[in-house]
Amino acid sequence: MHCLYLVPTLLINVVIILIPALMTISLAFFRWDGISDPVFVGLANFRALWPDRVFWTALTNNVIWTAIFLTVPIAMGLLAAAMLLVARRGSSFFQVIYFLPMVIATAITARVWQGMIYSPVSGINGLLNRFGIEVADPLTRTSTALYGIATVDLWHWWGFLCVIFFAALRQVPQEQIEAARLEGANFWQLMWYVLLPGIRPTITLMMIMTVIWSFLVFDFVYILTQGGPAFSSEVLSTLAYRSAFYDLAVGKAAAVAVVISLFGLAATAFYIRAQAKEFDR
């Protein structure tokens, strides 16, 4: 009887996600342009990725992206959350403002940064140039494009982490904090010995999610640079998207998608294990 309650969710999920996902995995072994009949080519799609410079750039960029997002926004979020705990007064006001970038559409955030900050014509960079301070548009240089994009994503993202960490910090038992204060711990000691260990499960969970999300990053890269200039900011998801819809190499796109999923899968295993404890309670 209650099985019926599950039917709508599972039906939609299986038709939209599971079946197409299984098809993607099998398509990775075919050559297909999306229209004619697929041709089985074995491992050729994967073998073609091996010497492909763009593929390795994209993979490296995803790894760099993961490294950036495992450190900078998590540190910013933790620091801001701990300070909110110290400040107490006004913490909900700060929280709302920090969170605000998260509710703005990625397409809009991307264009505001592109036009109003990075642009040498209409942005802050242009203004600085006119004052004699040379700042190039990071998005137009191969050496900086990825970091220019990452900065935008960082701006949009760190407040979310701050809010999550602050919610977790408020659950740290009062007595532990007071005991540390009585023994004369300063802010950094309190953070290192009491607060961080107190919210370790939340930090771990966010780090796992960061790894998963870092391999999915798409919107900001696609809107800001389309992976350019000269593929310098290409990531796996934009590479797959372009292969499928611009080059009509769906088999190659599927192979890249499988690579993305392998990285995600490892992190997902950790994620489910971390969450499983919650369900056994």
Add this chain to the structure above:
Amino acid sequence: MNLVENRTTLRLTYCALGIGLLIALFPIALLVLNSLKPAAQIVQNPLALPEVLRWDNFTRAWADARFGATMLNSAILTATTIVLVCSTASLTAYVLARRKVKSWKIITFYLLGTTTAPIQLFLFPLYFGFARLGLINNTFAVALIYTAVYSPFAVMLLRTYFLAVPRELEEAAIMDGASHWQVFSKVMLPIVSPGILTVALIIGLYSWNEFLIATTFLQGAERQTAVVAFFLLSGQYTSDWGEIMAAALIVTLPVVILFVLLQRRFIEGMAGGAVKG
């Protein structure tokens, strides 16, 4: 909590928090400020206050991005998604929270797994399959994709609300002769309605802002969403940044107003989904 005896520490803390505030607000301020300026003045100095308020940026943005039509498209898509997610996810969350079926654990893990599945893993066959079935430029088809993508999150969040309902209530209703369906719809649903509202808000925010799926599946002018219309408007080479920022403000304002009014629900929902699972 008495973390601080020291006034200097407190002052430093507020300074640092204030810097965070500036970082978060600076690009937003640029957006609002320049939406009221003519393009020529933006090029001169993006930081300057507008000399004359150029309201015509908004009328031109409204006309060029066809916001009359595209905002309606976004609203229909968002509303359809909210209805689909809330109705299907509340059923599933109830069954999983109360462990009504033997396989509850496998289903929970399966749904958790799909929350982390990359869109690219199912996007390509889905697109070419929908193309063959004539479902491209179909708002309902996209609402179904959103439902599949967002409902695992909704199930996990609603599950925590169902867990908080005392079992005695359910048992009492069954003693009074209520059917399973009546227990769910007449007893449980009203109690978890705050949770459903939270889910509706967050799913609404996600669907309104979503880019990748909307730009792939709704390419035709007649079904475009507001965000995609903005993206196309801002991608043209003859960039009038005053008009683009006005368009950005038109798309963002409804979301930001709703967020500020109902911030606690948004924040608790989004954080709750992550912290509690």
